[in-house]
Amino acid sequence: MATKKNNSTQVKDIAYYNRKFWKIFLYGTGGVILFFLFASWGLFGSMPSFEELENPESNLATEVISSDGETIGKFYNENRTAIKYSDLPKHLVDALVATEDERFYDHSGIDARGTLRAVTSLGTSGGASTISQQLAKLLFHGEGSRFLPFRMVQKVKEWIIATRLERQYTKQEIIAMYFNKADFVNNAVGIRSAAKVYFGKEPRDLKIEEGAVLVGMLKNPSLFNPIKEKRKELVFKRRNTVLGQMVKNGFLEEAAKESLSKKPLVLDYHPESHNEGIATYFREYLRDFMKTWAKDNPKKDGTEYDIYRDGLKIYTTIDSRMQLYAEEAVDAHLANLQKEFFKQAKTNKNAPFIKLSDAETEKLMDRARKASERWRQMSSQGKSESEILKSFSVKTDMTVFTWKGERDTIMTPNDSIRYYKHFLQTGVMAMEPRTGHVKAWVGGINYKHFQYDHVGQGARQVGSTFKPFVYAAAIEQQGYSPCDSIIDAPYTIPKGRHNVTETWTPRNSNGTYKGMVTLKYALAQSINTVSAKLIDKVGPDAVIDLVKKLGVKSNIPSQPSIALGAVEITVEDMVAAYSTFANQGVYIKPQVITRIEDKNGVILYETVPESHDVLNKDIAYAVIKLLEGVTESGSGGRLRTDGGGFGYEMMTGYPYVLRNPIAGKTGTTQNQSDGWFVGMVPNLATGVWVGNEDRSAHFKSITYGQGAVMALPIWGLFMKKCYADKELNVSKEPFERPANLSIKVDCWKPPVKDTTAVDQEEQNTDEFDF
Incomplete structure (x- = not known):
């Protein structure tokens, strides 16, 4: 009986545990199933919808693509x-x-x-x-x-x-x-x-x-x-x-x-960052363009395109090879020229400023302090002005720019401001005259440390590079030709004429006068009196009207002194204006974008070239022949030489020995604050400006402070690199001569000038403006 009872108990126990096992199993399985269902329904946090699976959040970088198919930069939150x-x-x-x-x-x-x-x-x-x-x-x-x-x-x-x-x-x-x-x-x-x-x-x-x-x-x-x-x-x-x-x-x-x-x-x-790689200044210019474009070109749903997330493709006109060559030319020349600047600054107690009083220096320094990131941050923290000013005199660890790479050092913020104001800056832009396509854009020497763009943002006095506009107006309105003669002699514009408030008598730089000269010779030698005579004949307003048609946006005073370059213009506008002469008198607005596509390749935007006629072909060609004279027998003749002399030993890349037709003009402003060279061949126009951030910081003398030494070498080095790259097809041919040319342009060529001579440029002051 006991055995039967035990057997019965065991059977019941087995049945009990079986029921319990299956109950646990079923509940467990059900719980797991419910757990998965609840998770899939989003009860434990949101789950992606079908639409999200179709189009998962992408956060794609916008690519900046060069004309030769290279990615030269990106805008992104995630790269x-x-x-x-x-x-x-x-x-x-x-x-x-x-x-x-x-x-x-x-x-x-x-x-x-x-x-x-x-x-x-x-x-x-x-x-x-x-x-x-x-x-x-x-x-x-x-x-x-x-x-x-x-x-x-x-x-x-x-x-x-x-x-x-x-x-x-x-x-x-x-x-x-x-x-x-x-x-x-x-x-x-x-x-x-x-x-x-x-x-x-x-x-x-x-x-x-x-x-x-x-x-x-x-x-x-x-x-x-x-x-x-x-x-x-x-x-x-x-x-x-x-x-x-x-x-x-x-x-x-x-x-x-x-x-x-x-x-x-x-x-x-x-x-790959916003501060590194090539074309950094151009990419920042493009970023500003895209912000405006995004507001003006919304998506179909009304929202704006996000250049940091939407994976756009911006196809630009920049050629990555030309861009690299331009940046290499800047680095090669300015790294060496900077050595001379520092050398000269050692004997200047107020370096890098020249002829500034203590009060003027302090005003300049105060302006720089208040524009600094340190001032902005401390001000946002509620610091008083006295506390902020005190911090500028406290030594601190910092990393500074040098031409040999970044350097860790200890100095006061005041000293770092002075240190950075020593550096020569530059703006370089190259453009195709017939298309308006910008092929290279160098806005400065190092975007990480100097973020001001000297191509499209900074307008500087242009010196003698303005003179061709005066000559062009004279050819158009007075019927002059490059071969016509004019007297180089002392010349005075009396008070009251052309808004002159005081009698204006410009002088040539060396105090000498050549007598009867051709216009081509006068521009090649940058003779001030001839430029003054020409603007007196046509009037400043006629020159200003022409310059505006050439795309210059700067405000230009109606004064005869503009003939000698007392005008502030950007590198971008100067290159576009000069390009008009190479494009047979047709102005084309500089173009940096060809099209913009979305991430799927749909075209969202295509640039339509903007152009208008400014001069007839004959006049434009006549100006080209004038400008060729500058590189044949003027300051641009350095491009033809085999190097040597005039401080060339401290530069790199010489000789140039460029033998093909080149139209160009150098320019230097008062006190050597700005050096320019704008040079052209038939399918490429390139402008170069060099100078310090502040006009009161400059070379002491014209030896190093003129455009032919500061700016022209960058142009020469850039062009040598472009010519060495046969795939670029940069022209060495003559400029196209109009059929049935009505203006005499084939003049007798004087002996080649000593290329160490200086441009003759002067403003409406008693000081020489080279």
Whole structure:
């Protein structure tokens, strides 16, 4: 009886535990199902909608693309440019799959074997996140939390999103999306940015060992950061681990792996930021343009385009090669010229300022202090003016610009202001006269440290480079030709004529006069009295009217003294105005953009050239012949020489020995504050300005302070580089001569002038204005 009772009890116990097991199993299974359902319904936090899966948040960088197809810059919150799967090399895809998700092609978003292994080993054998799960994390909920309950919820959300992604996209699309979204640190988000930043190439051009470095970074980009010297050995081992995984999964032969594993870690690091790379000043100019464009050209839904997130493509007229050559020419010349400036400043107690009183110096310094970032920040913190001023006299650690690279030093902010005001600045722009396409734009010497743009933003006095406009007005209105003669002798414009308030008698720089000379000779020698006579004949208003038609936007006073260059004009406007002469009298507005596309390649904007007739062909050609005289027998003749003399030993890139037709004009303003050269060949016009930020900082003498020494060498070095690059097809041919030319332009050529001579330019003062 006892046995039967025991058996009966055991049966009941078994039935009880069976019921309990199944109840727990069913409740557990139901709970898991409900947990997944609740997560998918968004009860544990929002989940992406179908529309979001169709168009996942992209945050794409806007690309600035040169006319020769190079990306010269980007605007971004994340430096990311999406590419297609077809742009990825096979070895890069193989490396990713082999390292991050060996069964990627066999699962539907969740790797069951990997998950079970991770659970049973409590994660000690590695994680189980598939590429799809990692993509889900990147796209929709970030890195997640370390708090276990939250992490469990997030892991479930990853699984759900991963399976949805697998249903929505092909395996190839998932790999492309993952590569496009991954962060490789150092402002490199996405594989295209990473390939450009670390190896200076497109993803399709990556070598196997280079691709392995980038795939290896995905495990922990900060830890496996290849530019950190102390991490180089770690990155090297990680790269070889990736190569080993490729062998394990049949993507790479063992022999190839052994060979590649022995190769050193070689980078070609190209940081991409708003302050680095080429065309930095141009890109900042373009950023301002795009802000206005975005307001004036909204999307269909009425919202504005965001240049930092919408992945636009801005196709520009800039040629990346010409841009590089222009920047190299600036660096080569000004790095050397700056040495002479510092040398001269050593004997000046108030350096870099010349002939400034203590009160004037303090006023200038105070203006610089109040314009500084230090003043702005301390002011926003509620600091008093006396506290802020005191801080400018306290020594502090800082990094300053030098022509040999940045330098860490200790100095007061007041001293740093003076130090930076020593530096010669520049503005360089090159443009095609017939199209208006701007090919190079250099707004200064270093955008990180000097952010004022001297091409489109800063107008400076132009000196003798203004004289061709006076000659052009005289040819048009008085019927002059370059070969007509005029007397070079003392000349006075009386008080009351042309708004002259006091009698004006300009002088030639050396105090001598040539007597009867041709207009071509007069412009080549930059004779002041001839320019004064011509503007007296046509009147200042006629010259101003012509200059306005040539696109100059500056306010020009109606005074005869403008004939000698007492006018402030930007480099951009000067180049466009001169280009009109090379374009047979037709003005074309400078153009920097050809079109703008959205991320899908839809054209949003195309530039329509703006042009109008200014002069007839004969007059424009006559001015060209006048300007050719400057490079034949005037200050521009240095371009023809084989170097030597006149301080050339301190410069680089000489001799020029340019023999082709060149039309150009040098210019230097009062006290040597501004040096100019605008030079043209038939298909390229380039203007160069050089000077200090403040006009009171300048060279002591004309020897180094004239346009022929400050600015012309940059033009010469730039053109030599352009001519050496045969693909650019920069012209060496003569300017096109109009048929049935009615103006005499073929004059007797005087002997070549001593190229050490100085331009003769003077303003309406008793001081010489070179």
